[in-house]
Amino acid sequence: MVDTVALLEEVREKKPLVHHITNWVTIYDCANVVRMIGALPVMTHAIEESSEMQGIANALVLNIGTLTPHLVESMVKAAKKANELRHPVVLDAVGVGATEFRTRKAIEILDSVQVDVLKGNKSEIAKLAGANVFTRGVEAVEIEENVAELAAKIAKERKNVVVVTGEHDVVASPDKSYLVKNGHALLGRFVGTGCLAASVLGCFAAVEINYANASAAALSCFGIAAELAALKAKGPAAFKQQLFDELYNLDTAAVKKMQKIEGFK
Amino acid sequence: MVDTVALLEEVREKKPLVHHITNWVTIYDCANVVRMIGALPVMTHAIEESSEMQGIANALVLNIGTLTPHLVESMVKAAKKANELRHPVVLDAVGVGATEFRTRKAIEILDSVQVDVLKGNKSEIAKLAGANVFTRGVEAVEIEENVAELAAKIAKERKNVVVVTGEHDVVASPDKSYLVKNGHALLGRFVGTGCLAASVLGCFAAVEINYANASAAALSCFGIAAELAALKAKGPAAFKQQLFDELYNLDTAAVKKMQKIEGFK
Amino acid sequence: MVDTVALLEEVREKKPLVHHITNWVTIYDCANVVRMIGALPVMTHAIEESSEMQGIANALVLNIGTLTPHLVESMVKAAKKANELRHPVVLDAVGVGATEFRTRKAIEILDSVQVDVLKGNKSEIAKLAGANVFTRGVEAVEIEENVAELAAKIAKERKNVVVVTGEHDVVASPDKSYLVKNGHALLGRFVGTGCLAASVLGCFAAVEINYANASAAALSCFGIAAELAALKAKGPAAFKQQLFDELYNLDTAAVKKMQKIEGFK
Numbered sequence: 001m002v003d004t005v006a007l008l009e010e011v012r013e014k015k016p017l018v019h020h021i022t023n024w025v026t027i028y029d030c031a032n033v034v035r036m037i038g039a040l041p042v043m044t045h046a047i048e049e050s051s052e053m054q055g056i057a058n059a060l061v062l063n064i065g066t067l068t069p070h071l072v073e074s075m076v077k078a079a080k081k082a083n084e085l086r087h088p089v090v091l092d093a094v095g096v097g098a099t100e101f102r103t104r105k106a107i108e109i110l111d112s113v114q115v116d117v118l119k120g121n122k123s124e125i126a127k128l129a130g131a132n133v134f135t136r137g138v139e140a141v142e143i144e145e146n147v148a149e150l151a152a153k154i155a156k157e158r159k160n161v162v163v164v165t166g167e168h169d170v171v172a173s174p175d176k177s178y179l180v181k182n183g184h185a186l187l188g189r190f191v192g193t194g195c196l197a198a199s200v201l202g203c204f205a206a207v208e209i210n211y212a213n214a215s216a217a218a219l220s221c222f223g224i225a226a227e228l229a230a231l232k233a234k235g236p237a238a239f240k241q242q243l244f245d246e247l248y249n250l251d252t253a254a255v256k257k258m259q260k261i262e263g264f265k
Numbered sequence: 266m267v268d269t270v271a272l273l274e275e276v277r278e279k280k281p282l283v284h285h286i287t288n289w290v291t292i293y294d295c296a297n298v299v300r301m302i303g304a305l306p307v308m309t310h311a312i313e314e315s316s317e318m319q320g321i322a323n324a325l326v327l328n329i330g331t332l333t334p335h336l337v338e339s340m341v342k343a344a345k346k347a348n349e350l351r352h353p354v355v356l357d358a359v360g361v362g363a364t365e366f367r368t369r370k371a372i373e374i375l376d377s378v379q380v381d382v383l384k385g386n387k388s389e390i391a392k393l394a395g396a397n398v399f400t401r402g403v404e405a406v407e408i409e410e411n412v413a414e415l416a417a418k419i420a421k422e423r424k425n426v427v428v429v430t431g432e433h434d435v436v437a438s439p440d441k442s443y444l445v446k447n448g449h450a451l452l453g454r455f456v457g458t459g460c461l462a463a464s465v466l467g468c469f470a471a472v473e474i475n476y477a478n479a480s481a482a483a484l485s486c487f488g489i490a491a492e493l494a495a496l497k498a499k500g501p502a503a504f505k506q507q508l509f510d511e512l513y514n515l516d517t518a519a520v521k522k523m524q525k526i527e528g529f530k
Numbered sequence: 531m532v533d534t535v536a537l538l539e540e541v542r543e544k545k546p547l548v549h550h551i552t553n554w555v556t557i558y559d560c561a562n563v564v565r566m567i568g569a570l571p572v573m574t575h576a577i578e579e580s581s582e583m584q585g586i587a588n589a590l591v592l593n594i595g596t597l598t599p600h601l602v603e604s605m606v607k608a609a610k611k612a613n614e615l616r617h618p619v620v621l622d623a624v625g626v627g628a629t630e631f632r633t634r635k636a637i638e639i640l641d642s643v644q645v646d647v648l649k650g651n652k653s654e655i656a657k658l659a660g661a662n663v664f665t666r667g668v669e670a671v672e673i674e675e676n677v678a679e680l681a682a683k684i685a686k687e688r689k690n691v692v693v694v695t696g697e698h699d700v701v702a703s704p705d706k707s708y709l710v711k712n713g714h715a716l717l718g719r720f721v722g723t724g725c726l727a728a729s730v731l732g733c734f735a736a737v738e739i740n741y742a743n744a745s746a747a748a749l750s751c752f753g754i755a756a757e758l759a760a761l762k763a764k765g766p767a768a769f770k771q772q773l774f775d776e777l778y779n780l781d782t783a784a785v786k787k788m789q790k791i792e793g794f795k
Binding site for chain 3: 019031
């Protein structure tokens with residue numbers, strides 16, 4: 001049983017510092033969503049300080065949306081420090097399966113450091129599980145494989161948590177697995193939802209070492225805020241703004257009532 | 266005659282993947298506007314994957330707002346692949362005429378690859394046509410020359426489409442030319458309108474090989490959304506948010522009724 | 531006595547071009563806030579054009595939020611040109627005190643060129659004054675020292691203006707010093723407020739060579755817009771959008787009535 005409310009309260013109270021090395025597209029929104037949920041972001045990528053900055057942080061979120069070899073090098077450096085200090089490392093495998101370069105670099109990160117939470121959409125995760133799939137830029141394509149099984153396979157091999165975002169989010173781990181059924185279709189209508197979810201994941205993982213539970217709680221809160229925002233917004237842009245404010249104002253009673261986290265396996 | 270409605274419907278149905286190598290200022294908005302109009306963006310710039318990513322895309326949008334020599338190299342690489350695959354290449358010549366470096370780099374791109382749609386503001390295009398003008402950072406300055414004539418001159422020389430944004434947008438091509446009279450003054454009150462227009466252009470050019478028609482249709486849709494947004498917003502920031510939602514909700518009946526595209530020459 | 535209204539009107543009339551070399555997180559908002567207050571932004575960082583672009587600009591705003599050694603090199607180059615042309619140079623010392631790298635680089639800039647307005651939060655400025663403090667990523671931590679005294683110490687040593695943002699903003703200079711008491715708690719609830727303030731500072735410093743007065747006027751206008759925005763917004767995201775529109779629509783009568791600038795020392 002995931003105590004989402006307790007974890008949300010812990011994020012707000014401890015205000016963990018969540019270090020990101022991320023992409024240039026959603027970097028502002030990633031930083032801001034961390035503030036909205038009650039934690040603190042720091043976004044720095046220089047290889048000269050990535051390890052030092054991680055040293056004063058509580059979690060690391062990596063996102064390869066606009067990767068370069070140099071940026072990946074800095075990511076690995078920061079992640080090694082995070083591993084050393086037992087800070088959680090979240091990797092958002094953006095666009096894996098779109099280019100061979102991107103797939104190779106994601107695997108390079110996974111093989112160089114312990115990624116505690118690996119997150120992607122259906123085709124990104126399927127690709128990392130070895131399926132013969134293709135990602136359309138950064139968009140998931142429909143796949144034949146059972147993505148929950150593929151996620152579980154990776155989780156078992158890499159001894160970590162694998163999150164697959166979609167209509168329902170899958171959280172697979174060697175122990176427990178969850179389906180998170182919160183969310184709203186409007187989340188799929190603007191750019192960067194997946195990145196935002198990964199940043200919120202980082203905040204929860206910073207306060208809860210059971211990363212499967214942290215992930216389920218984070219995704220549930222994010223999805224609940226989306227459900228609340230959708231009640232007030234008529235288009236994706238208004239919805240996105242409202243989503244940030246709903247996260248900021250997220251009421252623990254509403255979370256308790258609205259959360260839809262199911263164990264499975 | 267430009268069938269704007271048919272082209273908009275085609276963008277929404279085919280959801281072309283529009284690869285951008287763009288600037289760090291408006292990169293999020295460029296990606297998001299592509300989603301709003303119904304297509305899919307992918308923003309990647311690493312020279313190691315720019316050609317490969319273009320290989321799976323349907324169009325390329327280049328924007329030199331925050332150019333470096335390295336970024337331009339990656340742009341040229343992606344554009345060569347686009348040329349090879351006959352994907353449209355759009356170049357937004359941001360800030361040409363502000364520095365000698367910027368002007369030189371834009372010409373370098375134009376001379377290295379086939380740019381199918383060259384877009385700029387008055388002084389950027391005038392500069393590229395050889396006029397002795399100056400751009401104030403990224404802002405157009407008033408010029409004495411007839412910008413439609415200068416655009417036509419470039420279009421003839423380079424056998425492409427030249428778009429000049431302004432109160433009325435000029436679309437010049439060796440064959441037909443258009444004036445697009447949609448739009449609203451509020452578009453000029455926030456940062457990045459020109460970049461957004463170029464991204465929308467990329468979406469339409471991905472589905473219509475008559476790039477003059479594609480450009481006129483794109484600019485008309487963008488302008489109509491602006492006109493609709495202006496009815497609801499009191500300041501540039503609210504207007505910008507509304508603009509995104511109007512693009513998302515853009516009704517084909519409204520487009521048919523409101524479009525103002527005039528042929529000329 | 532600071533004539534805030536006259537300076538605001540001068541910004542709007544002269545529309546100074548404010549060149550930024552800044553971070554990838556808030557770069558869009560920095561550009562846009564410059565437009566909102568009535569000036570023009572240009573954001574370019576390539577070392578090949580940073581000096582040339584500064585040559586046609588009216589002010590330089592440097593922000594080390596996502597610094598790299600290469601970016602700092604470009605900053606110094608642009609700042610040397612600004613010094614030569616007597617354009618104001620504003621430095622936002624983001625994250626100084628968080629890593630040794632960051633602190634060293636900020637001092638390198640300060641020692642290489644004349645920074646006319648140095649801006650930071652409490653712990654950033656305290657660190658630069660030699661206090662044994664720590665910055666939590668980019669967030670100020672409470673310090674024991676009197677920050678106004680530390681700011682005055684730096685201002686005296688470096689013969690410049692030192693601005694410390696916080697609940698009340700301190701503007702210290704070798705001559706006059708001010709406390710600016712405009713603002714609203716919601717400014718502290720989203721990412722980038724400090725960056726925005728520095729950009730507005732750059733606009734005012736571009737039209738008023740008394741940089742202490744320019745800084746006080748800029749911070750007062752920014753704070754007043756925040757106070758007005760807070761009347762209409764229920765969450766940080768809505769507030770931020772409204773802040774931009776309030777800056778755009780900022781009424782000089784309201785400024786005159788609401789400004790709270792106190793001399794002190």
